[in-house]
Amino acid sequence: MFTSLLKVAAAACLFQLASAGVVVRDEEALIDTDDSLTGEASRPGQVRLDWSDVASLQSATYKGSNYGCKCYVGQSCWPAANKWNQLNNTVGGRLQAHIPPGAVCHNTFQGPFGNVSTYNAAACADAQANFGDEAWTVAKPAAALWTYFTNETCRATTNPTSPCTLGYYGIYVIAATTREHIKAGVDFARKNNIRLIVRNTGHDFIGRSTGWGALIINTHSFKEVTWINAYPGAGTYHGSAVKIGAGVQGGEILTQGHARSPPLVVVTGECATVGIAGGFIQGGGHGPWSTLKGMSVDNVLAFEVLTASGEFTTADANTNADLFWGLKGGGPASFAVILSVTMKTFPDVISSGATLYINGTYPSWTGGMDLFHKYANHFVDNGLYVYYEMAPFSIRVRPWVAIGKTQAQLQAILQPFLDELTTAGVVFEFMIKSYPTFFDLYNDLFEAEQAAQTALTGGWLFNHDDIANRRSQMVTAFQTVIFPRADLVGIMIGHLFNPGYNVPVADNAAHPAWRNATDFIITVLPVSETASLAVKADMQNVLTNTMDAALRGASNSGATYVNEADPYQPNWQTNFWGSSYPRLKTLRSKWDPKGIFYAIATPGTESWEVIEDGTRLCKKL
Numbered sequence: 040m041f042t043s044l045l046k047v048a049a050a051a052c053l054f055q056l057a058s059a060g061v062v063v064r065d066e067e068a069l070i071d072t073d074d075s076l077t078g079e080a081s082r083p084g085q086v087r088l089d090w091s092d093v094a095s096l097q098s099a100t101y102k103g104s105n106y107g108c109k110c111y112v113g114q115s116c117w118p119a120a121n122k123w124n125q126l127n128n129t130v131g132g133r134l135q136a137h138i139p140p141g142a143v144c145h146n147t148f149q150g151p152f153g154n155v156s157t158y159n160a161a162a163c164a165d166a167q168a169n170f171g172d173e174a175w176t177v178a179k180p181a182a183a184l185w186t187y188f189t190n191e192t193c194r195a196t197t198n199p200t201s202p203c204t205l206g207y208y209g210i211y212v213i214a215a216t217t218r219e220h221i222k223a224g225v226d227f228a229r230k231n232n233i234r235l236i237v238r239n240t241g242h243d244f245i246g247r248s249t250g251w252g253a254l255i256i257n258t259h260s261f262k263e264v265t266w267i268n269a270y271p272g273a274g275t276y277h278g279s280a281v282k283i284g285a286g287v288q289g290g291e292i293l294t295q296g297h298a299r300s301p302p303l304v305v306v307t308g309e310c311a312t313v314g315i316a317g318g319f320i321q322g323g324g325h326g327p328w329s330t331l332k333g334m335s336v337d338n339v340l341a342f343e344v345l346t347a348s349g350e351f352t353t354a355d356a357n358t359n360a361d362l363f364w365g366l367k368g369g370g371p372a373s374f375a376v377i378l379s380v381t382m383k384t385f386p387d388v389i390s391s392g393a394t395l396y397i398n399g400t401y402p403s404w405t406g407g408m409d410l411f412h413k414y415a416n417h418f419v420d421n422g423l424y425v426y427y428e429m430a431p432f433s434i435r436v437r438p439w440v441a442i443g444k445t446q447a448q449l450q451a452i453l454q455p456f457l458d459e460l461t462t463a464g465v466v467f468e469f470m471i472k473s474y475p476t477f478f479d480l481y482n483d484l485f486e487a488e489q490a491a492q493t494a495l496t497g498g499w500l501f502n503h504d505d506i507a508n509r510r511s512q513m514v515t516a517f518q519t520v521i522f523p524r525a526d527l528v529g530i531m532i533g534h535l536f537n538p539g540y541n542v543p544v545a546d547n548a549a550h551p552a553w554r555n556a557t558d559f560i561i562t563v564l565p566v567s568e569t570a571s572l573a574v575k576a577d578m579q580n581v582l583t584n585t586m587d588a589a590l591r592g593a594s595n596s597g598a599t600y601v602n603e604a605d606p607y608q609p610n611w612q613t614n615f616w617g618s619s620y621p622r623l624k625t626l627r628s629k630w631d632p633k634g635i636f637y638a639i640a641t642p643g644t645e646s647w648e649v650i651e652d653g654t655r656l657c658k659k660l
């Protein structure tokens with residue numbers, strides 16, 4: 040058990056990206072080079088938000104309530120084969136009936152269109168070897184990395200006679216390669232009342248990039264990157280920037296930036312395989328540069344988008360400024376499909392990093408937790424970012440990231456903490472090192488993560504005041520997270536950073552509480568792959584009402600992160616967005632009033648629900 044937990048705990052991402060297929064362009068000035076975006080629609084006030092072609096919902100009754108639901112296969116509303124063929128023609132033959140990645144290890148995929156023979160010894164060996172590999176899973180057209188929300192109905196088994204069904208996966212996937220393919224999918228979903236999901240990398244922890252019976256649009260191929268020396272567009276910033284296509288991943292942009300002269304960086308996540316222009320940016324985006332440069336959305340200059348009504352347009356300080364504000368942290372899959380994001384770039388600089396491991400029972404373990412948090416404000420107030428993991432009797436701080444600081448400077452910041460650990464008799468292993476650039480540090484110190492994790496995730500934000508005044512309650516709460524019940528073990532993945540250090544006030548939808556952040560913690564509760572619905576309900580209850588409740592009770596931040604939190608928590612609206620929520624709800628009713636897009640616990644989705652044990656998506660009437 041402990042070994043598998045440690046696998047979950049090693050949650051940072053290995054930097055191992057195939058750079059094949061990445062398109063790089065160099066551009067001195069213009070950013071709107073795409074012809075499809077130069078029409079009338081990109082000017083203010085010219086977007087057609089016309090909902091007259093939206094198909095109506097299907098009525099249903101569930102547990103005594105009336106619902107209007109999306110249309111599903113087998114119902115009379117389901118588009119006939121010739122309509123799907125037409126869609127397939129429109130997208131150049133890139134529409135596929137979705138078969139889960141584990142199917143190659145099963146004799147039969149019992150899919151929605153009947154039985155398909157799927158066993159393939161070589162493909163199965165590959166699937167078994169790579170089922171936990173992030174890059175392998177990202178490259179599958181509709182796979183989810185955190186497989187709990189696929190319902191675990193088709194893993195890469197060693198028993199080919201075991202059943203393989205679709206579970207909560209989408210039914211069709213468009214492997215889009217042009218913007219018109221994306222538009223074709225959005226238009227088709229809108230006109231036929233089909234549940235729609237845009238899937239970028241599939242990293243979403245809480246199943247937002249998968250959904251039972253949905254049409255999936257995969258954006259992975261949108262790899263175009265354009266480096267801009269002087270941003271000519273709207274707003275006051277005219278420095279260096281980069282336009283990033285919808286499918287570009289964090290590690291790809293950092294690798295390309297490193298190859299520039301001088302080397303450049305972008306505020307990406309800590310994980311190399313997470314996307315930039317998809318769920319990450321719409322959630323706000325935090326990463327190793329966030330103490331120095333703010334959230335990722337603090338650095339956004341423009342978006343190119345496709346609206347729910349099927350119109351191409353831009354969103355920046357001058358054009359569709361309301362949408363621009365909302366896309367910057369207002370929640371994934373809520374307002375538009377993002378085609379590209381343009382962000383500020385910064386010169387890379389010398390950096391230093393350190394790691395520290397503590398193994399041991401009480402009092403070392405709890406003492407280590409306590410002293411580490413005693414210095415948490417000190418670390419971020421000195422401009423640092425820190426990634427750490429806490430599991431039963433193990434603390435791994437890997438790494439401290441000191442951008443622009445020498446090893447001696449980092450050592451001086453850490454020394455009082457190390458001295459106190461020693462005085463307290465805590466045994467630890469410490470390493471410190473300097474690097475020519477942040478990029479070198481990133482490659483050396485951030486670690487691999489496993490895909491195919493069956494786990495629930497939650498999380499909570501601790502601010503400066505919590506650290507200063509509630510540390511002992513926090514340490515008690517951490518023990519509740521890690522030992523929530525006699526038969527269960529949890530894990531904590533923490534990130535120390537403060538986006539308010541250099542960006543105290545921001546004009547975007549990311550929760551205002553980030554500006555006082557010190558420690559954002561993800562909670563992880565591993566669940567058995569074969570758990571029944573009753574066991575899953577019990578596990579969800581433990582996450583919401585024991586683990587995360589303990590963290591909430593030890594904090595006054597009132598905040599957590601839409602991308603890395605429990606979607607079933609009470610008051611997710613204010614916990615994710617604070618005072619910005621009402622404005623986001625209004626934006627939703629303007630840009631997607633009919634619910635063409637849907638992701639759980641995002642603005643305006645209060646009346647939407649997945650009924651019948653994780654299957655039909657419906658609106659309560």
Ligand SMILES: Cc1cc2nc3c(=O)[nH]c(=O)nc-3n(C[C@H](O)[C@H](O)[C@H](O)COP(=O)(O)OP(=O)(O)OC[C@H]3O[C@@H](n4cnc5c(N)ncnc54)[C@H](O)[C@@H]3O)c2cc1C
Nearest residue numbers: 239240241242243247248308309310314317318319325377
């Ligand atoms: C190992 C790991 C490490 C992580 N590290 C960080 C981190 O350091 N910092 C951080 O902030 N977050 C981090 N995350 C969380 C991450 O922000 C979310 O998982 C995010 O949803 C990933 O976005 P994606 O587009 O890559 O993934 P997907 O799962 O493909 O998409 C997520 C959501 O965005 C929507 N979406 C995707 N593309 C588009 C688009 N073009 N237009 C509109 N909607 C779209 C999807 O429909 C879905 O709702 C991490 C996650 C994992 C699993």
Ligand SMILES: *[C@@H]1O[C@H](CO)[C@@H](O)[C@H](O)[C@H]1NC(C)=O
Nearest residue numbers: 123127131132133134135136
């Ligand atoms: C779409 O067309 C391609 C090419 O003709 C074909 O291979 C594929 O099976 C079609 N998809 C569906 C769902 O019919």
Ligand SMILES: *[C@@H]1O[C@H](CO)[C@@H](O)[C@H](O)[C@H]1NC(C)=O
Nearest residue numbers: 146147148149153154155202
């Ligand atoms: C599909 O395959 C399953 C498992 O092999 C089998 O039990 C079932 O009878 C098959 N259904 C049809 C319609 O062939």
Ligand SMILES: *[C@@H]1O[C@H](CO)[C@@H](O)[C@H](O)[C@H]1NC(C)=O
Nearest residue numbers: 190192205206207570571572
């Ligand atoms: C999901 O999994 C549960 C528990 O194994 C099972 O009862 C249910 O039938 C599954 N549903 C789907 C659609 O796979």
Ligand SMILES: *[C@@H]1O[C@H](CO)[C@@H](O)[C@H](O)[C@H]1NC(C)=O
Nearest residue numbers: 396397398399466467468469
């Ligand atoms: C802690 O345990 C790990 C894994 O067994 C080991 O690699 C590491 O050296 C240990 N560290 C300390 C400080 O004992």
Ligand SMILES: *[C@@H]1O[C@H](CO)[C@@H](O)[C@H](O)[C@H]1NC(C)=O
Nearest residue numbers: 503504539551552553554555
């Ligand atoms: C940050 O904390 C300070 C002092 O505790 C407080 O005055 C301020 O309102 C807080 N800011 C935010 C955005 O929460």
